Amino acid sequence: MKNLLRILKPTLLVCLFIFTASCDNDDDDTTPIVVDETNNIVEAAQATESLSSLVAALTKADESANNALINTLSDETTVFTVLAPSNEAFTSLLGRLDGFDSLDDFNSAQLQDLLATILAYHVVPTVGVTSNQLTEGQVITTVQGENLTVTLEGGAAFIDAEGKSSSVTTADVLTNNGVVHIIDRVLLPQAAIDALEGVLLSSITDLAIATPVLSNLVAALQAANGDLPTTLAGAGPFTVFAPTDAAFEAFLQANDFAGLEDVPVDVLTQVLLNHVVSGTTFSTDLVTGYVSTLSTAGPADSALSMYINTADGVILNGGASNSGATVATADIKASNGVVHVVDAVIGLPNVVNHAIANPNFSTLVSALTTLTPATDFASILSRSEGDNTDGINPDFTVFAPTNAAFDALEAVPAEDVLTQVLLHHVVAGANVRSGMLTPNGTTPATTLENDGIIITLPGTGDNIADIQDGSGNTDIGIIAVDVQAANGVIHAINKVMIPDTMN
16 A cells, blocks of 8 residues: 555645534534644644544554554644544444454554555545535545545534544644544545455444345335334444345235335334344354343333244244244344344234243143133233223233143143133233232232232242242242233243132
8 A cells, every 4th residue: 555645745735624613513612622732633642532542543554564644644844634533433443343353453564554544534635624614515535535525414524435424523623733623433435445345344224225135124114113224223232133025025915914004103113123132142142032122012111022942043933933033144243233134024922922932831832722722712812902802801911831830730630620720820901020029929910710819029949939829829939020922921930820719
């Protein structure tokens, strides 16, 4: 790469690019921020704590024999305008570079020359432009050779080759060889973007836009409430399970929607949020169990649970046959998280969906669907809000016996008795989460069997809480809590509860 000094000297003009007012959106002080004007640009940066990463970057670039940035910017016979990225701006850039944890990772002459290219893009040979001469859309050529575009909406900012803006947070730091303006993002020229192909990570939103098979997801994000494209371009981090175009088409067809525009916006929003989990979780870190999504479609705006099963691949909420999905392509890295492409749109799960998804509840599911067909428990527990024709309201609280709990029964009760046993595990019209329980013994409500239960905190042994059932048994424990569905919540228990009618 050419020596920066050789690039600079033929093009530099002895002019100042000085703003007459601070460009910090939150600061109305019109007095320029001035450091010791006897310092040159490098000395001023060294004396400014928020520019220590810039100093380190200049030093690292100069480790290549092709560069002499510090000497060039210390030259007091010429005048420069420098757009100086803050420490936070460099931290953000490193977060976007796959495999780069610090500036020390620019550890070869080729990478150091690339770093110098990026830094040269922040040096502007000026023509005496002051702030009142800046215009929206004005194009400025940098020393690196590529252009920046000025935008004045909400304060002065510069748009780089990525089409992203960097705002001036502190203007007019005056030195004896120019002026420094501190900015909040590292600007990238096209040369650097090309060189970093495969390394430079995009935000989740930009990644989706650039992936053809996710075009329906992008359209859905734009149609939803809450400006989800902006959210998923933000800091995050997020783990997103991204349905393909084919997955959205199947979802629309299955629900008799002609297109995305026919899906109620509030429903679409919650469905999309049900594909997003906080944090960055790669496939190697996924474990079988529950996570909370960003969807608040549960009763009282509670966050929905997602069951992840890693026994054979990665299956979410029981797979497509249970309104869930399977991960088809994992670990697409983004600057603010990770994307896993899935083969189906993940619906808003009801308590039956959650029971089916977890193999530990397979006996319960069998009892609900096979052993008591006349009762049609599955239909009852699949109800959504407003579906209460027989007086049984959703917002269920289900105390779900595990397979081991059923195995401990001496014999499977006859169907009519089993029906009463299962009814004793369901409270209707009350989404009772663990945080609503009290130490003195909580009676959530009468179960559908008409006997009450009493829950006591804390539980004995490994139990989260103890339960006394309708027949007076007190050796029942809640062993997992708050599996949240759209129409209720599930708590796992280690014994089958027996109603008083069994006595």
